[in-house]
Amino acid sequence: xxxxxxxxxxxxxxxxxxxxxxxxxxxxxxxxxxxxxxxxxxxxxxxxxxxxxxxxxxxxxxxxxxxxxxxxxxxxxxxxxxxxxxxxxxxxxxxxxxxxxxxxxxxxxxxxxxxxxxxxxxxxxxxxxxxxxxxxxxxxxxxxxxxxxxxxxxxxxxxxxxxxxxxxxxxxxxxxxxxxxxxxxxxxxxxxxxxxxxxxxxxxxxxxxxxxxxxxxxxxxxxxxxxxxxxxxxxxxxxxxxxxxxxxxxxxxxxxxxxxxxxxxxxxxxxxxxxxxxxxxxxxxxxxxxxxxxxxxxxxxxxxxxxxxxxxxxxxxxx
Amino acid sequence: xxxxxxxxxxxxxxxxxxxxxxxxxxxxxxxxxxxxxxxxxxxxxxxxxxxxxxxxxxxxxxxxxxxxxxxxxxxxxxxxxxxxxxxxxxxxxxxxxxxxxxxxxxxxxxxxxxxxxxxxxxxxxxxxxxxxxxxxxxxxxxxxxxxxxxxxxxxxxxxxxxxxxxxxxxxxxxxxxxxxxxxxxxxxxxxxxxxxxxxxxxxxxxxxxxxxxxxxxxxxxxxxxxxxxxxxxxxxxxxxxxxxxxxxxxxxxxxxxxxxxxxxxxxxxxxxxxxxxxxxxxxxxxxxxxxxxxxxxxxxxxxxxxxxxxxxxxxxxxx
Numbered sequence: 005x006x007x008x009x010x011x012x013x014x015x016x017x018x019x020x021x022x023x024x025x026x027x028x029x030x031x032x033x034x035x036x037x038x039x040x041x042x043x044x045x046x047x048x049x050x051x052x053x054x055x056x057x058x059x060x061x062x063x064x065x066x067x068x069x070x071x072x073x074x075x076x077x078x079x080x081x082x083x084x085x086x087x088x089x090x091x092x093x094x095x096x097x098x099x100x101x102x103x104x105x106x107x108x109x110x111x112x113x114x115x116x117x118x119x120x121x122x123x124x125x126x127x128x129x130x131x132x133x134x135x136x137x138x139x140x141x142x143x144x145x146x147x148x149x150x151x152x153x154x155x156x157x158x159x160x161x162x163x164x165x166x167x168x169x170x171x172x173x174x175x176x177x178x179x180x181x182x183x184x185x186x187x188x189x190x191x192x193x194x195x196x197x198x199x200x201x202x203x204x205x206x207x208x209x210x211x212x213x214x215x216x217x218x219x220x221x222x223x224x225x226x227x228x229x230x231x232x233x234x235x236x237x238x239x240x241x242x243x244x245x246x247x248x249x250x251x252x253x254x255x256x257x258x259x260x261x262x263x264x265x266x267x268x269x270x271x272x273x274x275x276x277x278x279x280x281x282x283x284x285x286x287x288x289x290x291x292x293x294x295x296x297x298x299x300x301x302x303x304x305x306x307x308x309x310x311x312x313x314x315x316x317x318x319x320x321x322x323x
Numbered sequence: 324x325x326x327x328x329x330x331x332x333x334x335x336x337x338x339x340x341x342x343x344x345x346x347x348x349x350x351x352x353x354x355x356x357x358x359x360x361x362x363x364x365x366x367x368x369x370x371x372x373x374x375x376x377x378x379x380x381x382x383x384x385x386x387x388x389x390x391x392x393x394x395x396x397x398x399x400x401x402x403x404x405x406x407x408x409x410x411x412x413x414x415x416x417x418x419x420x421x422x423x424x425x426x427x428x429x430x431x432x433x434x435x436x437x438x439x440x441x442x443x444x445x446x447x448x449x450x451x452x453x454x455x456x457x458x459x460x461x462x463x464x465x466x467x468x469x470x471x472x473x474x475x476x477x478x479x480x481x482x483x484x485x486x487x488x489x490x491x492x493x494x495x496x497x498x499x500x501x502x503x504x505x506x507x508x509x510x511x512x513x514x515x516x517x518x519x520x521x522x523x524x525x526x527x528x529x530x531x532x533x534x535x536x537x538x539x540x541x542x543x544x545x546x547x548x549x550x551x552x553x554x555x556x557x558x559x560x561x562x563x564x565x566x567x568x569x570x571x572x573x574x575x576x577x578x579x580x581x582x583x584x585x586x587x588x589x590x591x592x593x594x595x596x597x598x599x600x601x602x603x604x605x606x607x608x609x610x611x612x613x614x615x616x617x618x619x620x621x622x623x624x625x626x627x628x629x630x631x632x633x634x635x636x637x638x639x640x641x642x
Contacts, residue, residue, distance in 0.1 A: 047423065082420030098397050101397070101402050104364050104402065107365055112365075
C-alpha cells in the first residue's frame with residue numbers, strides 16, 4: 005500500500021508516528037512544507053522537514069515537539085556575543101549541525117531534495133521525505149496593524165510576534181514560480197491514498213498545495229484529512245490567526261469546507277465537532293467524528309487507522 | 324610608539340601578550356597569517372587570526388593554546404553522524420560560532436579584514452588585527468614520499484599527518500596574485516619597529532612575506548625577530564619539517580640567516596644558542612642571547628622588552 009502525506013511540522017510528525025504504526029507495511033511518502041524555511045546566520049534552516057526527520061528518527065525534543073533532544077545552546081550565546089541577529093529564533097548546537105551540513109551540500113550544488121535524502125540516511129525516519137520543491141519558497145506575512153504596510157518573514161510573525169499582530173495577507177513568495185521536487189507528483193499519482201495530517205491548513209498544507217501541479221494531482225486521488233481544529237481552537241500553534249487572514253472561521257467544519265469536496269473526500273473531526281457531519285458546507289465530503297487529540301502513540305495510531313479505514317471505504321480496493 | 328608584528332598562531336599570540344605588557348602605551352598592529360585558513364563544512368576557518376583574537380581577548384583554551392576555553396563538541400559529533408568529513412580537524416561548538424559568523428559576513432560581501440574587525444569588536448584584543456590579505460591564500464604541501472606527487476592542504480599535512488611525511492615543497496597558493504589587506508602596508512611603513520615573534524618562519528611569517536609588497540615594506544624598517552628554534556628544536560609545533568622542506572637547518576642561526584640581514588636587523592636567540600652571535604652567516608644582524616622559553620607572562624614580557632630594547636639600540640630615536 006502506498007500512502008502519501010502532505011506535512012507541516014509538529015502535528016504532522018506526531019501523526020506520522022501513528023501512521024507508521026497503523027500501516028506497518030505501507031510505503032509512506034511525506035511531502036514536506038518548506039515555506040517556513042529561513043536563512044539564519046547564512047545557514048539554511050528547514051524547520052518542518054527537520055521536525056519530521058527528528059521525530060521519526062528518534063532525535064526530537066519530545067517535550068517541545070521541535071528541536072533536538074539533549075540540546076545545548078553555546079552557539080546561540082556566542083552569536084549573540086558577536087552581535088549577530090536575530091535572537092528570537094532558537095537554534096541549539098546539535099540542530100546547528102544539521103543546518104551546517106545542509107548548507108554545505110546546498111552550496112556544493114545539490115538540490116534540497118538530494119540534501120534531505122543525505123540527512124535522512126542518518127535519521128532513517130522510515131518514510132521517504134521529500135521537500136515540496138527544490139526551489140526556495142518563503143511564506144511572508146503582510147501585517148494588518150502597521151501604519152504603513154509591513155511584510156515580515158513568516159517565522160518572524162510566528163516566533164517573534166507570536167502571531168499577535170493580525171495578518172492582512174499571507175503570501176507564499178516564490179510558490180507560483182516553483183516546481184514540485186523530483187518524485188513529488190509521482191508520489192501523489194502513485195498513492196493509494198493521500199492524507200492531510202492535522203497541520204496548519206494555510207501555511208503548511210496550503211503552501212504545499214500552492215506549488216503548481218500539486219493541487220490538481222492531489223484532487224485526482226482519494227484524500228482524507230484530519231482536522232487541526234478541535235472545538236473551535238487549534239490543537240497546537242496559532243492556526244486561528246492564519247485562518248482569520250484568509251477569511252476562514254476557526255472550526256473543523258470551516259477548514260473542511262475550505263479544502264472543499266473538490267479536493268478532499270473524507271474529513272476526520274473530533275467528537276465535540278460531530279455536528280460538522282450535518283453541515284451543508286461539507287456536502288460531498290464524508291465526515292467522521294472520533295477523539296482527535298494525539299495524546300499518545302496509541303491515540304495517534306487510532307486516528308491514523310480511522311483515516312485509512314475511511315479511505316478504504318471511499319475507494320474500495322485501493323486503500 | 325607604533326609596533327607592527329607579523330604573526331602566526333600560538334607562539335605569536337603568547338608573545339603578543341608579553342608585548343602588550345612591555346609596551347603598554349604602544350599602538351600595536353598585528354598582521355596575521357591567513358595561509359593556513361581552510362574551508363570546512365562550508366565555513367571559513369582562520370586558525371591563526373582566531374588564536375590571536377581568542378588569546379588576547381581572554382577566550383583561549385590556555386592548556387592547548389588554541390580553540391576556546393570551556394569548549395564542547397556536539398557539532399563535531401553530529402557532523403560525523405551525518406558522514407561529513409574531514410574528522411581530523413577539531414572544531415568546538417563555541418569556535419564554530421566564530422566560523423559561522425565569519426562565513427555569514429564573507430558571504431554578504433564583506434572582505435576578511437572588515438569581518439575580522441567585526442569579530443574583534445567582541446574580543447577587544449587590545450591590538451589592531453589585520454589579515455595579511457583579503458584574498459584567499461592557502462598553503463599547500465607537496466608530499467615527498469608518495470609514488471605520484473600528491474598535494475595536500477597545509478592543515479591536512481600538519482594536523483592529520485602530523486607533518487610526518489616529508490614535504491618536498493611548500494606552496495603559498497594564491498600568494499603571488501594576492502594584495503596586502505587595507506592598512507597592512509601603511510602599518511608597516513608607519514611602524515617604529517617591526518617584530519617577528521617566534522612563529523613558524525616558513526608557513527607563518529614566510530607566507531606573510533610572500534604577499535607582494537610586504538617583504539620590501541618590512542625590509543625598509545628596523546626589524547627584530549625572536550627565534551622560534553631553541554637548541555636545535557622548535558619550541559612548539561613541527562617547524563623543523565617546514566625548514567627541511569626549504570633546505571634550512573633547524574637552528575636559531577640558520578633561521579636568522581634565512582631571514583637575512585637584508586630583512587632583519589636584530590635577532591634574539593636563547594642562551595643555549597648564544598654561539599650564533601659569532602656565526603658569520605649572521606653578519607650584519609645584531610644577535611642577542613637571553614632566555615627565550617615563554618614559560619609565563621613575566622618571562623614573555625622580558626623577551627618582548629628585550630626585542631624593543633634591541634630595536635631602540637639599532638634605531639635610536641625611533642623605537
